[in-house]
Amino acid sequence: METRLTDLEIRLTHQEAALEEMSDVLLKQHHMMESLQRNLAALQVQLRDTNPQGVADPSQEPPPPHY
Numbered sequence: 001m002e003t004r005l006t007d008l009e010i011r012l013t014h015q016e017a018a019l020e021e022m023s024d025v026l027l028k029q030h031h032m033m034e035s036l037q038r039n040l041a042a043l044q045v046q047l048r049d050t051n052p053q054g055v056a057d058p059s060q061e062p063p064p065p066h067y
Helices: 002-049
Strands: none
């Protein structure tokens, strides 16, 4: 009975360590996603503000020669 209790305590300790590690990884990924979302928003604003002079509307372009 004592051995079984010790084994359960060891397993619990390993599971707690694994949960802690997964929690840390999840937190890092959350921060990374927030950063990427901010970068994407900034790029979208930058792209929207860019004035593409000299670029024709794709619907106005003639079809390529193989059509």
